[in-house]
Structures are given as structure tokens and as C-alpha cells.
Amino acid sequence: MTTKEFRLPDLGEGLTESELVAWHVAVGDLVSLNQTIAEVESAKAVVQLPSPCAGVVTRLVGEPGATMAVGTVIAAFEVEDAPAPARNPVLVGYGAPVERTDRPQRRARSGVAASSGVTSTGSVAERPRSTPPVRRLAHDLGVELELLRGSGEDGVITREDVQAAASVVSVSPVAQVGETRTPISGVRKRTAEAMVSSAFTAPHVTEFLTVDVTPTVELVESLQAGREFREHRLTMLTVVAKAVCLAAARTPSVNSRWDEANREIVQFDHLNLGIAVATSRGLLVPNIPNAESFALGELADAITGLAETARAGTITPAQLSGGTFTISNIGVFGVGAGTPIINPGEAAILATGAVRRMPWEYRGEIALRQVMTLSLSFDHRLVDGEQGSRFLTDVGGILGEPGRVLAMV
Known part of the structure; x- marks a missing residue:
């Protein structure tokens, strides 16, 4: 058996990142070539990502809402060692229609690491590496993620990092006006x-x-x-x-x-x-x-x-x-x-x-x-x-x- 990684492809729009909308598979699922495994939102449209191979899903990287850099690994599969047919996966909306069996959308698994802050060359992008729930927690507690060093795997900022930082953040006694902030994406x-x-x-x-x-x-x-x-x-x-x-x-x-x-x-x-x-x-x-x-x-x-x-x-x-x-x-x-x-x-x-x-x-x-x-x-x-x-x-x-x-x- 061989492990095959799947990197977020360039959607052909000159963009460097996409937002993960939903996973259509879960770890342990057996998938076929070109079966839709996820949906990502580019700056223009929602695009379905097909599996590049037939095999068993062993890893999914990122939760819905995470911004993924083009070129980063978003999934991994265990495949047979025998060579697969020479076919390329087709992004839905970019080529000939691909036959697929619709699967019920799975709820995103908790604890999956997001790679939203890593560029295709491995450099750190503007957004700190953390998951959407952690970013939300940081917002609620008034913690600036840009100032934190992550203790998680590969430097990912965790909930514990945010909570520790919040314990030393001074809170102004002045009453704050209620507001709702929505990240701009897609x-x-x-x-x-x-x-x-x-x-x-x-x-x-x-x-x-x-x-x-x-x-x-x-x-x-x-x-x-x-x-x-x-x-x-x-x-x-x-x-x-x-x-x-x-x-x-x-x-x-x-x-x-x-x-x-x-x-x-x-x-x-x-x-x-x-x-x-x-x-x-x-x-x-x-x-x-x-x-x-x-x-x-x-x-x-x-x-x-x-x-x-x-x-x-x-x-x-x-x-x-x-x-x-x-x-x-x-x-x-x-x-x-x-x-x-x-x-x-x-x-x-x-x-x-x-x-x-x-x-x-x-x-x-x-x-x-x-x-x-x-x-x-x-x-x-x-x-x-x-x-x-x-x-x-x-x-x-x-x-x-x-x-x-x-x-x-």
C-alpha cells in the first residue's frame, strides 16, 4: 500500500487561496477516482474537488470555513501499489462533466488541523495559523492572534494558547458598544x-x-x-x-x-x-x-x-x-x-x-x-x-x- 497526498489545486483564476466549504468524505471512507471529496469557495464560485485516485481516506486537513493556500496538502489516501489508470481528476466546472455518486454531507470532524496560514512555499501568510473556532474564541476574548506563538503541531495556535493569553490581557473598564464582525472571504x-x-x-x-x-x-x-x-x-x-x-x-x-x-x-x-x-x-x-x-x-x-x-x-x-x-x-x-x-x-x-x-x-x-x-x-x-x-x-x-x-x- 502507498500513501498519496492531495494538494489544493490552482483553480485557474490567479488566486493563491480558497475557503473550504464542506467535506463530502470522512477518514476511513473508500473513494473512487474523480469522486467529489470536498467543496471549496474561490473568489468567484464554489468548486467541487474530485479525488485524484481510488483508495481509502487516511487524513483530512482543515475544517469548513478555513482558508487554504494553493499547494498545501488537504487530504491523504492509502492506495494500492499497482499503477492506476492514466487519468487526471477533473474539477467540476472546468472540464467535461464527471459522473459521481452523491454522498450525504458529513459533519466536519473535530480536532482536524487547519492549514489556513501556510502559503504554497511554506511561508506564513497574513492570517495566523489556527482553526475557525479558535479564531472566534480569540475574537470573543479580545486576544490578537498575530501576537501569539502556537504550541500545537507545526505551530498551530490552540484554544489553550488563546485562553492563556486572555488571562493576562487587561480589560478596559469602559463599556463597549455591541457589534458583530464578519470575516471577509470568498x-x-x-x-x-x-x-x-x-x-x-x-x-x-x-x-x-x-x-x-x-x-x-x-x-x-x-x-x-x-x-x-x-x-x-x-x-x-x-x-x-x-x-x-x-x-x-x-x-x-x-x-x-x-x-x-x-x-x-x-x-x-x-x-x-x-x-x-x-x-x-x-x-x-x-x-x-x-x-x-x-x-x-x-x-x-x-x-x-x-x-x-x-x-x-x-x-x-x-x-x-x-x-x-x-x-x-x-x-x-x-x-x-x-x-x-x-x-x-x-x-x-x-x-x-x-x-x-x-x-x-x-x-x-x-x-x-x-x-x-x-x-x-x-x-x-x-x-x-x-x-x-x-x-x-x-x-x-x-x-x-x-x-x-x-x-x-
């Missing part, structure tokens, strides 16, 4: 980093346009009632997505990116349309590749499918990469307008506000109309004011008078 951590990078790298300009979208509201209702679109969930967002594709073809600078290394503007010949989706894990932006080639019903299905899989937690990293333009539907929260931050690597983002029934000038009189505000943020290195304004008025023109599409195609 999607929220990556989103925060990306938004800060975008806000302080790309010179943002935001323009607003308020439009009477009553004709589009009536069009959506009419199409949805017809036989052709009965099986599709047609919404205002669907029409906005189609309008963006048409308008971007007339103003291609909004569908480009800035190449800092070569000091070049890269113009895309396709539009991968990102749709911002609010989930329990944070904001995700899956995209529709080549959205410009989709018919209205196909766009409706694609948007519905992306939202459902993102909220279910089954979205793949591939679906979250490669976007070239983003739409953020802030109107679903009742918000009228905003100043959206551009998704890194893109030139612009469009936020659609809530559709509100309000007094509006219509055919020389004041009438109650369905009104929406569009907010376009763009990178001024790539898009100048004239181009941004032309794109925004094209989108608004389509929503205000859908028949204008005949003059644009």
Missing part, C-alpha cells in the same frame, strides 16, 4: 478588491438618462401574452439587454478593455454580456457569451438561467469569466438611479433603475407614464463623453420607442 473579498482596484484605476464618468419606457412596458406585456414568447420569461431587463447589444454595435468603444502592459486599447469583436446577480454569497456577474447573436427569447432564457444557477450556488468559474460589458438591474431593489463601478477589465457598466409611474410630458400634455432612469459609468480612457452619450441615448431611444430598432439594424 466572493465578498474578491468583489471588494476588484471594486477598489477599478475605482482607483479607471477614471470613471457616470451619465444619467431618464426615459419614458411606457411603449416597452406595453410591448413586453403584449409579447408575453402571445404564443411565441409564452415559454420565455420576458422582462424589461431582457429588452435592455437587447438594446445594449444593438447600441454597442454602433458605439464599439463601450465594448473594449485597457491593456496597461502594452498601453493599448483592445476592441472586442463579440459582446459577452454580464448580468449582475445578488446572491447570499455576495454579488456575482455571470455572463452570456456572444450575446449579440441571441434573439430576444434566447436572451430571456439565458438571463433567467444565469440568475437561477448563481443563486443556487452552482454557477461555474467559466461563466463568471470573460465578460466585456455589464448590466446591473438596481431597479429590482426599488432604487431609481446610481453610480455603478465598472467591472475590472471592461469599459462600461449600465445600471437600470426602477420603473415608476409618474407625471410626464406626453404629446404636449401631462400624463402618468412609466419612467426609468439609466445610469452609465464608463472608463474615460476608452470612452469619451460623446461616445458614452451616444451609446446611452441609443439604449434610451430603443426603450422609449422600440420601433427605432428598424432604423438601427
Whole structure:
């Protein structure tokens, strides 16, 4: 028999760590090649890790919630000495589907050491090496883990280390205001980093346009009632997505990116349309590749499918990469307008506000109309004011008078 170690693989996103979500096996389990043994959360999605071999699980490193550095050992197996078939494990979401037998999720075993503070080269990372329960205890007792030297195996900080340190920590007599702290990790951590990078790298300009979208509201209702679109969930967002594709073809600078290394503007010949989706894990932006080639019903299905899989937690990293333009539907929260931050690597983002029934000038009189505000943020290195304004008025023109599409195609 031979012992085979399994190291946390590089998920292909340029990241150095992932958070362990759950184990699907326990020590002593017999597993097959490519059977899912764990789920980890990268900055973009939850990924299932397959077993690299067939054998018996002899060790699991880390508890759910622990941050694991790429390259560190997270599991070990006892395998037969005979050579295994030359097959590589496939990360779910990164290759062909892998047949697997679902196993009931096991409760994490207590006492399993976490390797959250070790980098792939063995150096100590910013987070002290300890388990999530120990970090929580340290927080509750007011102990700074960065100042402690761990007495556990490989220098891991234990509960006893924290309790000993707490006994000498002076406590201020001043009453403390109640608060709850939540560590930033996974999607929220990556989103925060990306938004800060975008806000302080790309010179943002935001323009607003308020439009009477009553004709589009009536069009959506009419199409949805017809036989052709009965099986599709047609919404205002669907029409906005189609309008963006048409308008971007007339103003291609909004569908480009800035190449800092070569000091070049890269113009895309396709539009991968990102749709911002609010989930329990944070904001995700899956995209529709080549959205410009989709018919209205196909766009409706694609948007519905992306939202459902993102909220279910089954979205793949591939679906979250490669976007070239983003739409953020802030109107679903009742918000009228905003100043959206551009998704890194893109030139612009469009936020659609809530559709509100309000007094509006219509055919020389004041009438109650369905009104929406569009907010376009763009990178001024790539898009100048004239181009941004032309794109925004094209989108608004389509929503205000859908028949204008005949003059644009």
C-alpha cells in the first residue's frame, strides 16, 4: 500500500487561496477516482474537488470555513501499489462533466488541523495559523492572534494558547458598544478588491438618462401574452439587454478593455454580456457569451438561467469569466438611479433603475407614464463623453420607442 497526498489545486483564476466549504468524505471512507471529496469557495464560485485516485481516506486537513493556500496538502489516501489508470481528476466546472455518486454531507470532524496560514512555499501568510473556532474564541476574548506563538503541531495556535493569553490581557473598564464582525472571504473579498482596484484605476464618468419606457412596458406585456414568447420569461431587463447589444454595435468603444502592459486599447469583436446577480454569497456577474447573436427569447432564457444557477450556488468559474460589458438591474431593489463601478477589465457598466409611474410630458400634455432612469459609468480612457452619450441615448431611444430598432439594424 502507498500513501498519496492531495494538494489544493490552482483553480485557474490567479488566486493563491480558497475557503473550504464542506467535506463530502470522512477518514476511513473508500473513494473512487474523480469522486467529489470536498467543496471549496474561490473568489468567484464554489468548486467541487474530485479525488485524484481510488483508495481509502487516511487524513483530512482543515475544517469548513478555513482558508487554504494553493499547494498545501488537504487530504491523504492509502492506495494500492499497482499503477492506476492514466487519468487526471477533473474539477467540476472546468472540464467535461464527471459522473459521481452523491454522498450525504458529513459533519466536519473535530480536532482536524487547519492549514489556513501556510502559503504554497511554506511561508506564513497574513492570517495566523489556527482553526475557525479558535479564531472566534480569540475574537470573543479580545486576544490578537498575530501576537501569539502556537504550541500545537507545526505551530498551530490552540484554544489553550488563546485562553492563556486572555488571562493576562487587561480589560478596559469602559463599556463597549455591541457589534458583530464578519470575516471577509470568498466572493465578498474578491468583489471588494476588484471594486477598489477599478475605482482607483479607471477614471470613471457616470451619465444619467431618464426615459419614458411606457411603449416597452406595453410591448413586453403584449409579447408575453402571445404564443411565441409564452415559454420565455420576458422582462424589461431582457429588452435592455437587447438594446445594449444593438447600441454597442454602433458605439464599439463601450465594448473594449485597457491593456496597461502594452498601453493599448483592445476592441472586442463579440459582446459577452454580464448580468449582475445578488446572491447570499455576495454579488456575482455571470455572463452570456456572444450575446449579440441571441434573439430576444434566447436572451430571456439565458438571463433567467444565469440568475437561477448563481443563486443556487452552482454557477461555474467559466461563466463568471470573460465578460466585456455589464448590466446591473438596481431597479429590482426599488432604487431609481446610481453610480455603478465598472467591472475590472471592461469599459462600461449600465445600471437600470426602477420603473415608476409618474407625471410626464406626453404629446404636449401631462400624463402618468412609466419612467426609468439609466445610469452609465464608463472608463474615460476608452470612452469619451460623446461616445458614452451616444451609446446611452441609443439604449434610451430603443426603450422609449422600440420601433427605432428598424432604423438601427
